[in-house]
Amino acid sequence: MTNPRILLEHYEIVPKKSLGQNFLHDPNALEKIATIAEIMPQDTVLEIGPGTGALTEVLAQRARHVIAVEVDTRLQPLLEARLGVYDNVVLMFADILETDVLKLVGSKPFSVVANLPYYITSAILRHLLENYRRPQKLVLTVQEEVAQRLVARPDDMSLLTVSVQFYGKARIAMKLNPAVFWPRPDVDSAVVVIETYDRPSINVPSSEAFFKVVRAGFSQKRKQLKNALGSGLGLSHEAAAGLLERAGIDPRRRAETVTLEEWAALTRVVG
Numbered sequence: 001m002t003n004p005r006i007l008l009e010h011y012e013i014v015p016k017k018s019l020g021q022n023f024l025h026d027p028n029a030l031e032k033i034a035t036i037a038e039i040m041p042q043d044t045v046l047e048i049g050p051g052t053g054a055l056t057e058v059l060a061q062r063a064r065h066v067i068a069v070e071v072d073t074r075l076q077p078l079l080e081a082r083l084g085v086y087d088n089v090v091l092m093f094a095d096i097l098e099t100d101v102l103k104l105v106g107s108k109p110f111s112v113v114a115n116l117p118y119y120i121t122s123a124i125l126r127h128l129l130e131n132y133r134r135p136q137k138l139v140l141t142v143q144e145e146v147a148q149r150l151v152a153r154p155d156d157m158s159l160l161t162v163s164v165q166f167y168g169k170a171r172i173a174m175k176l177n178p179a180v181f182w183p184r185p186d187v188d189s190a191v192v193v194i195e196t197y198d199r200p201s202i203n204v205p206s207s208e209a210f211f212k213v214v215r216a217g218f219s220q221k222r223k224q225l226k227n228a229l230g231s232g233l234g235l236s237h238e239a240a241a242g243l244l245e246r247a248g249i250d251p252r253r254r255a256e257t258v259t260l261e262e263w264a265a266l267t268r269v270v271g
């Protein structure tokens with residue numbers, strides 16, 4: 001019995017929209033996600049939100065260790081019954097955003113594979129990427145619109161795009177139709193792969209200094225950079241324009257057009 005609808009009915013659990021509970025029930029999609037993740041027998045995988053355990057089971061058959069963190073304790077009896085046969089799976093019932101991921105995974109390299117609860121996608125990305133030790137790879141099912149933002153190019157960048165591309169290379173590996181989930185979500189989904197860099201790909205004094213500048217640049221949507229940067233950093237627009245010019249960036253441009261290298265140059269000028 002692996003169909004999430006039947007399984008949940010059996011345990012008298014009604015999916016909660018507020019927890020982003022759309023369960024993957026298509027075996028092909030589950031297999032494809034595991035293939036995209038290129039899991040090796042020695043790998044440690046962190047799964048966020050195992051739900052009914054469908055993806056967890058596929059991961060358990062391929063990885064050395066699977067650590068699955070689920071916030072909804074109603075799922076505990078179901079998950080323990082389904083995954084009890086796998087001695088390489090550790091289940092933890094907690095909010096991922098309140099969890100010290102590095103303590104959980106130990107000192108070994110690890111990857112993250114998850115069909116994310118869409119309401120906290122950005123918060124989870126920050127929680128995982130802003131750690132001093134990051135997953136080597138993240139294979140994440142997200143809302144397609146968010147996937148497009150993660151892989152966006154200059155002209156279409158957002159604070160989320162810059163944040164993710166600062167830490168790694170992102171690509172869309174597959175799109176998923178709402179029909180592969182139960183209950184069906186209102187939006188299309190996509191599987192994104194983020195391969196993190198060992199070292200930052202750009203030269204900045206610190207990630208804090210970089211993000212201070214980038215956040216200031218994006219602080220006022222659709223405004224020219226000199227205005228947004230000035231307000232964000234508490235400078236006059238003239239002073240901000242001077243900094244931008246020294247970094248080789250036209251002060252009239254908008255934040256969504258700026259490349260990572262240009263943000264880095266600006267960070268170095270701001271000091």
Ligand code: SAM
Binds near residue numbers: 054069114
């Ligand atoms: N992995 C399952 C699948 O593919 O069918 C379920 C995916 S469902 C989109 C998201 C899961 O994340 C749900 O099981 C939900 O309860 C869980 N979840 C929601 N918020 C969470 C949080 N803050 N921490 C951990 N799990 C969370």
